[in-house]
Amino acid sequence: MSKPYNDKMSIARTLILVGVTIIIACCIVKACNAMMPHLAPEVPAAITDTKGLLDVKTAPGVPEQIKQYTGFKVSFNKETHLPNWVSWELTADETSGPALRKGKKFFKDYDIEGCPTHADYTGSGYTRGHMAPAADMKWSELAMTECFTMANMCPQVQSLNSGTWGKLENKCRDWAIRDSAIIIIAGPVINPPAPDEFIGNTEVAVPKQFFKVILAPYANPPRAIAFLMPQGKVVGGMQNTVVTVDSIEALTGHDFFASLPDSIENILESKSQFHKWNNAK
Known part of the structure; x- marks a missing residue:
């Protein structure tokens, strides 16, 4: 068996191994995401700017x-x-x-x-x-x-x-x-x-x-x-x-x-x- 042929087989095996690894990693990430609750944007620990919270935008057209x-x-x-x-x-x-x-x-x-x-x-x-x-x-x-x-x-x-x-x-x-x-x-x-x-x-x-x-x-x-x-x-x-x-x-x-x-x-x-x-x- 010639050396060039062996080199080609080695490269092919490496590429296959890398591909399989990527597929497995993607599956793991997908499974983890499915099991974890989707994280909503965080609410701050407290609302520090409370100015305006007592103001309400009344429904349009309603007398006030x-x-x-x-x-x-x-x-x-x-x-x-x-x-x-x-x-x-x-x-x-x-x-x-x-x-x-x-x-x-x-x-x-x-x-x-x-x-x-x-x-x-x-x-x-x-x-x-x-x-x-x-x-x-x-x-x-x-x-x-x-x-x-x-x-x-x-x-x-x-x-x-x-x-x-x-x-x-x-x-x-x-x-x-x-x-x-x-x-x-x-x-x-x-x-x-x-x-x-x-x-x-x-x-x-x-x-x-x-x-x-x-x-x-x-x-x-x-x-x-x-x-x-x-x-x-x-x-x-x-x-x-x-x-x-x-x-x-x-x-x-x-x-x-x-x-x-x-x-x-x-x-x-x-x-x-x-x-x-x-x-x-």
Whole structure:
């Protein structure tokens, strides 16, 4: 056998061996990728730039008048006579304080066009449901007084107001203590093309649903969760009303947390797990 022939055979065997090695390596990499969860872009350890988190891009074409109160911000709709949304930050320190609810009175804010009166709800069968609750305003006497503006109210049946909605408000205070602070945005859902029930001489629209969007910007990592509750008794507890922030945006047309980088906003708004949120350390 000639040497050139041996050299050719040796080269051929080497090439075959290299090819087989490459194929095996590719198979191993592919198998590993299949077994490992796809890694999403990382959420930062905490959101350090929180400016703008209380601002909401209200749905296009929806009437709004913005007013900043001591403890919360309102986007008010002069046509429905309801807030489009109410936003506030609740810190751990603000979950308690000397301000009392007792003696506070509901009032019409004459600075807000279309703001209803206390009497519009009287005898309607609906309670004056706070969007920013009084119990979140204990830290300031003025904040407590102002949260009784009718611009902060929506008609709610008693079974919701003092039931699951009220329980969620209590949970929010627990979460604010745990996470040092949370951002809360709450409001009504008016079914298009127009509401079909009104109360009072002002003709306040009666919502069919209510939403609450919550962000824990200082948690590690930051988390978001949303709730959508019907105008009525909630069956199965608040965990059955958990939805994503994305779904609330699709339903209302509002854009929450738009000040965040899109990469972070998209991750936070697409996930919503009650047990993971509630049991976070």
